[in-house]
Amino acid sequence: MSTELPDKYDPAALESAVTSRWLEKRAFQALPDDRSNRYVVMMPLPNVTGALHMGHAMDNVMQDLLIRWHRMRGDNTLWQAGTDHAGIATQAVVEKRLKEIDNKTRHDIGREALVERIHDWADQSQERIVRQQQGMGTSCDWDRARFTMDAVCARAVRHTFFRMFRDGLIYRGNRLVNWDCALQTAVADDELYKATVQGKFYYLRYPLQDRQDGEPEHVIVATTRPETMLGDTAVAVHSDPAGAMTQAIAAQRDKVAGASDKEKAAAEAELERLLERERTVLPTLVKINAMARGGRKILLPLVDRPIPIIIDDWADPTLGTGCVKITPAHDPNDYAVWQRHEEIGTINVLATDGTINERGGSYRGQDRFDARLNVVNDLDAKGLLEKIEDREIEIDHSDRSKTIIEPYLSKQWFVHMADVEGGVLMGEGTAKEFRAAGLAQAALDATAGALPDLPDGTPRSQVRFHPDQDRYRKMYDVWLGEKRDWCISRQLWWGHRIPVFRGEMAVEKLLMVEPMLGPHLSRDDVAAWVTLPDGTKLRPADAFAHLKGPNAPTEVEVQICFLDGSQDDALGPVLAGAGLELDPDVLDTWFSSAIWPHSTLGWPDPETAKVNAGQTPLGSKDGHPNSLDYYYPGSCLVTGRDIITLWVVRMVMSGLYNLGDVPFTDVFLHATILDGKGVRMSKSKGNGIDPLDIIERYGADALRYVVCELQTGTQDIRLPVQAISPFTKDGEDERLVDLATAKEGPFLGTFIDPVAKEPMDLIGQYGGEGITPAKATSDRFQVGAAFCNKLFNAARFAFLNLEDTGFTTLDPTTLALEDRWILARLAHAIRTVDEQLAAYTPSAAIAAARDFFWNELCDWYLEMIKPRFRAGADATSKAQAQQVLAAVMDQTLRLMHPFVPFLTETLWTRLRELSPRRGIATEFSDSELLVHALWPTADAGWDAPAIEAEIAAMQDWCVAIREARARYQVAPKERLVARFQADGDAATALHATASLLANMSGLSETTIAADAQRTPDSATVIRGAAKAFLLGVVDLEAEKQKLTGEAEKLRGRIGGIEKKLGNESFVSKAPAAVVERERGNLEKLREQLVGVEQSLADLG
């Protein structure tokens, strides 16, 4: 293949060629070997809901940066690729399409057909995701790509479930969950978002049952969801309304006293309100309290159900009406009340689709919002509606269906997070086995460094966060510290089915089947629980004993889980005969992604892991360990802040549980990408960008360069987005519309083109509404393209001069000044890049690489050596320049590779052809592909501080001379005669660098002497005690003005320091070194001022 570089930088052509080479050569393949240094990154698996966006690009590039860096450092590097089935999100998307395209629901086509459709969708998404990732240069091992629903992952899911179930950590319970009425499933807290809706606050009158004299006619309660009254099981009042009121008033008085001027009015108003309540509401509450103690009841209207008035301090006398309706099945707080007063019971009045169920009497079948209106109207008709107030309500919505979430009491599966009596055995059966207080506690211990030492006495790994350990660990700890049980069941069809056969069984029947069932239940690979009506959970043996005893109940719940999935089919019919059915629900997606760091490596048994055809086997091979032993635990998880609670926590927990060790030791949290308005970027909002659009426009390297540059630390990043206007006419220039300032259009994700005054659709969803689609871009990426262009051209220049460059051993100290200088600067750059990557600050790393390359290599070194490549130049000098240039290019390409891999890989091929052997004192190692080349190390022999200082001084002169040239408008081509007035070190340095300086600042002739004189037409350039006179350029007045200005500045600075040094406290209290430095500065400035004044005097 021709590796000759084209004239112009063309990222598209070059990148696709490089991608093909990498893939053909399986350049990213990871195989266990003898190396003990490993680097393992588990990609936070993108879900198959749709395409990747800018946030993924950030995540991918950050991982690739670390991966390529470590790979080049010689680590055995694994980057695990794959995708997540994302149960609810994917099913929601496919169901939505089903509805839109075929106008069918999932129930119309059935479970099997729906799952098949989702599989198709997932396949398409995966393909697109892989294309996007490969387009970005993502260097993960494609031969190990996994999917959370594939055979390898599925087996691990089952094993994990089985173990937790067997250990009693997974249980089925009747709990209040977040219910999505549209998708008809429980959803996690993480899948909710708050939205403010305009709602109403209804005050309802509940009549008393058998009202007695002196009692109020009604108990008034308030609610925003009146239809839930159908499920009320009590009304609560505070245990001591008067006391609570008095206390609240006292507290408010304190607040008023301590309030700032601004808060005062509000505080006083609140106090006034409380006092008013004390007069008007409290007496009633006191009465109701007494009635509650007397066991009086309410007759719940519409359903005519007597419900008790109970005493519970959840009812706050200062709020609402002071009394609270209690609906345990539909409100978290009421649920808590029920747990304190179990006798009141629960009544669930909602069906799974959000309509009122049979317990709602005549409202049955009505949607909850219709029922709300009807309930209110009916109450009103009966005179039971006190009043209605308008109120803004912040309410949970499902992120998946965008509908209002209902708190819903239902039977769900949970993972027990809190501590367990006797502890939890972690890493059972491994060499790292230990006992933890509970699952959540184990994960907390992992970040606290509080896990017990390994059996051999070495400390167990600890999880650390970067780049801000304290901040992120706190987020992790706070979330985990609640130890809230994790609801893992979803009423979906897409996902891992919960592998439990269960059912209510008559004890009589259970005992009858015992002879047949018993032997199975005692097997190691079968876990079973029998739950008594009082909630006691017993293992089969204990259960049978108990059920044969005197106090046996008549009915129990039986749950059975097989470790081996094939047993489901084998024994399913038998169990069905006994009345046990496989649970219809599926597991929360996070259950499978939580074990991703070890499921992908073949856990529980890599030797038998069923990978797909053509994939890397996970078992041991050629005497090398299996993938799990070799690659677990991993190194670093790279992700965004919001994932800490979703993933990091669960991965740590399940890694510890299954393997007794953390899945990774480091967590790198990168920034969130925001749009120009500071809003989190997402494709669904229309403020997002598809990485492939950027790649098409600017190239993948440009994308990567900018993304690295954006990652500065913990700071989120604003990336202003522009729409490419679809309304430009042929021949007209492309027009970009800034979306931060553009007016929004009629729908979410549409914007008005300010010139055409037409709406554009940035999310491609409003074709039906006739809105023109538009692509998004960001001109921030131009910077990256410019950088790549510069690198390309610098390499082109180098390559023009590197034909047949050889290698001979060179002593760096004997090289030309500029050669020694660039090597010294290179060593410095390598060290800085390394340090910054280690510190997880890519922007600082890339800035160091860029500064070296652009500001030193291009701006100075390449210019300085040009004369040595011209015809007639000294042959040895030329050869050395070539060898040094080749060596510097070699190291620079390596150093840049993790940032801009495509371009550097391309240039590397050409460099190797032109100069097959490269190095300075010793020859560098070589590698066909740059991906596999060794990372550069800063050679201490290249350091040359004295030379760096000399060149820095030369550059300082050069800039000053250029500035004078610019000021006097000397044409670039005009060479000037310069006389330097200098002695001592300044003169020595000038002598050493004179030819370089002449070359770089356009001097035809330089003389250096202590008594050099200016000519009347000279411009004067002053550096410290030395001066340069540039002959024949000056405008006397301008020169005077410039020198006067300079003198003024100097006097100002001198004055400042004199003042500082004149301050007795500064001199006595500041560190001696600081004072000394100031004195030195003062000395230098005074010297300089004398020089300037002298020059002014010379001008006359």
Next chain:
RNA sequence: ACGCCCGUAGCUCAGUUGGUUUAGAGCGCCUCCCUUACAAGGAGGAUGUCGGGGGUUCGAGUCCCUCCGGGCGUACCA
């Protein structure tokens, strides 16, 4: 309501444990230059009461308090 983060040049961001006089970078802007690698380039230049106020200190963009503005998280909302 509480907790965390942020507010530095027109824009996007650096600024390490307080200490080099006059606070940096990139983009944008102004002047000049198509110099044989690169106009996606080169040379030079301008631009900030570091959100406001107060305090600690010899010294504050950096530490403390307070207010204002923005983001995120958690809770509450009968």
